[in-house]
Amino acid sequence: MFSHINLGTNDIRKAAAFYDVVLAPLGLKRTFSEIDDGIIAYGPERQPAQLFIATPFNEAPATVGNGTHVALIAPNRAAIDAFHKVAIESGGTDEGAPGPRPQYHEHYYGAYIRDLDGNKLQACSHSPED
Secondary structure (H helix, E strand, O other): OOOEEEEEEEEOHHHHHHHHHHHHHOOOEEEEHHHHOEEEEEOOOOOOEEEEEEEOOOOOOOOOOOOOEEEEOOOHHHHHHHHHHHHHHHEEEEEEEEEOOOOOOOEEEEEEOOOOOOOOEEEEEEOOOO
């Protein structure tokens, strides 16, 4: 349904260090890196990048959208727990601890964080408990 998502950052080097460890539990790796040009990207190995982190092209400060978040599929619940843990340890903030979200559906499990720039991300699974 979509090609990729782009999130803004005001410090690409700090964002790279953050996302390298936070996305690893989800099996996502940095697949594109032009730090000096202010852009990095992540995705599954040997596939096109799907999540770009960049300084805004218009050179204005990066800001976050109220009510906007990016939900990333996790391979299992342990990966969601690890995503949340390393995000907090790496300077992110908690927006919802890992756990079931039965209000979404019977098998939904997720966790929410904010990155160093305030962008909201979620890791989730739609599968029965593993």
